[in-house]
């Protein structure tokens with residue numbers, strides 16, 4: 588078809604949270620009929636830090652179920668596993684050889700993630716070149732991601748432009764799609780830190796597949812501030828975070844929301860946010876439980892997805908090989 592191409596992915600590292608949902612999956616679902624979409628389960632990225640093999644295998648299938656449960660439709664999207672399409676590793680290596688080390692040294696996510704590891708794998712540093720390969724293989728025009736991925740998409744563009752300049756037109760230059768609302772969901776325990784899978788602090792995260800009573804509790808305990816006005820205001824990150832979540836999930840505009848909460852206390856806001864979060868997660872969890880009950884069906888979807896993805900990816904890989912003289 589002639590619809591613009593979308594590529595995005597999430598690591599099958601378990602514990603997906605509301606940040607992953609609002610920064611990525613929800614945006615994918617909302618816009619899916621405007622694009623020809625490739626949604627990847629990026630298992631090769633997950634192994635840049637240690638993973639338990641049995642858990643990883645389970646997490647891959649579970650993430651496929653989560654994509655579908657959240658509303659990704661196979662009519663608009665190809666869902667597949669990164670390691671099932673070897674072209675990702677092949678182009679990843681090529682781009683690794685084309686990327687100045689200084690560019691990778693500047694990546695803030697590498698700095699953050701490497702500090703949390705006892706032993707830092709070389710793959711953790713090279714992660715962004717594999718991500719560039721993921722995106723470029725599909726002639727991707729649009730990459731819907733959370734705000735924390737902005738720098739990686741910039742790097743992907745730089746790598747593609749440099750390659751095209753040195754070897755001739757090969758890659759489509761992609762653009763990030765980072766929506767203005769809830770692109771960086773913050774931790775409920777500390778609204779100055781982004782909500783993250785690896786942060787295990789109490790009341791930090793809203794897990795997508797967690798117990799919903801616990802979710803309401805965590806929401807009611809969310810750290811705000813000593814003020815009382817309920818306004819979108821970046822200098823009050825706790826309230827701002829809750830309002831952003833509410834806006835993303837209700838689709839209401841800022842003025843409507845501020846009017847709705849005028850004269851109300853923080854307890855009222857937290858309760859309202861908990862209500863919309865739970866109204867989203869309850870049906871998602873029900874669909875997820877149905878889908879995970881049929882692993883053979885999920886495996887079939889992933890097999891067909893990999894076949895379609897490989898067709899597109901192999902054509903791009905061949906172009907890159909030829910340009911390089913390989």
Ligand code: ADP
Pocket residue numbers: 596597598605606607608609610611731732733734735736769770771772773781782783784785
């Ligand atoms: P994580 O960062 O939780 O390990 P991934 O690296 O797999 O997860 O990211 C998957 C997607 O979720 C990316 O598009 C990323 O930008 C988005 N994302 C992750 N954390 C957040 C957050 N706190 N707010 C908004 N989007 C987020």
Ligand code: NA
Pocket residue numbers: 735
């Ligand atoms: Na991330």
